[in-house]
Amino acid sequence: MANKIDVKELLEAGVHFGHMTRKWDPNMAPYIYMERNGIHIINLYKTAAKIEEANEALKKIAASGRKILFVATKKQAKDIVAEKAAACNMPYITERWPGGMLTNFITIRKAIKKMASIDRMKKDGTFMTLSKKERLQVDRLRAKLDKNLGSIADMSRIPAALFVVDIKAEHIAVKEAKKLNIPVFAMVDTNSDPRLVEYVIPANDDASKSIDKILSLVTTSITEGLSERKSDKEETATEAPVAEAEETSSEA
Template structure:
């Protein structure tokens, strides 16, 4: 797992909170001081929380469960799509589809619809449609792709949620809470940390800060995934060994 350096967090501006008048008193334990009317986050606490979060995410990834990333604010969208995509995790960066978790069956239907359109295009059915119908199908496919693109491989509910800006993504937070899905999040000084299970006190507005934090957590996820891969390889190797021994034994008996 990547070591968290306070100096790097400082360089990325992770310590800049919101205006003091916009603060949430529940963030008090993570605030170091106030400077020019802005709260400054205690980066030693942030570093400790990133390590704690990374260990938990590492475990979830190693167990084979998916971690759904949610960030629809402009500064975070592309970063989340890139970082989550790199570790093969689903993400929502457009609009949170209401009921995404609590009404997962309906969402799965929409994803299946997308897959059936893709099949139509492959097997030639699409070409038998009239021009108008083809246009309608294309429009529907584009709409589904925009809203559900990266979650199309999600066949079951995620093992966890990672959110950038819990105030903005409050609907996603509520749905995860209802289903007892653990919530990981970057929490700024204007938000209530009690809403999440694992918080990273950090600046959730600047792309540099978001990039830094996400690089660290996705690196832990990547480690968890490679651990799962090598465990699987070990298991299949062990399973193959007795089979090989039995085969050798059978060959030896035949030769006798």
């Protein structure tokens, strides 16, 4: 089971602060506790329950060896997402979402291969045989590809799930995932429609402290899933020679 979420910690991180009441999405009503000074307050007990539910599912995905793609291009979330996703070895997009990132993944893979090809050129010396102008063009292309796709360079296939901060800001990513039936886990504020995602975490998606808190909780579960996978692999590797030895012994 996932770890119990401390509601007090969520409160201290400001996770409960929603948007102004006039900007709300009525579909968020089940997750709203009250209104205070024209701002909707999110019910943190419901948030805690939803985090636990999401964490259980994320842990299973990580334990199965599949990838979870983190998406957050808004200023206050970018650095947090990059740090937390990288720490649990998951791909992330923090620059502009490349159109067709999921629905046209073959093209994205070609761009990633191009990046690897440039790196090989630099290693084997081919790069230095180019003219100064050509080297400059290749360097610019490599920098551009790295900025947009560097964080997904190791993603060889479509991710098993998306984790999104602010589904309004990342509506294209959510739409592409929906087309391919990829489950979306997301921090959903009071101005968004929770029906667009499979795993809703009602939370303040604007404050960096709130984003950091939620990301810390979900990536901890992902890390646990990865640790379980590693332990299972080691166990299997240890059991194999023992089973082989027993088989040889019985044959003798």
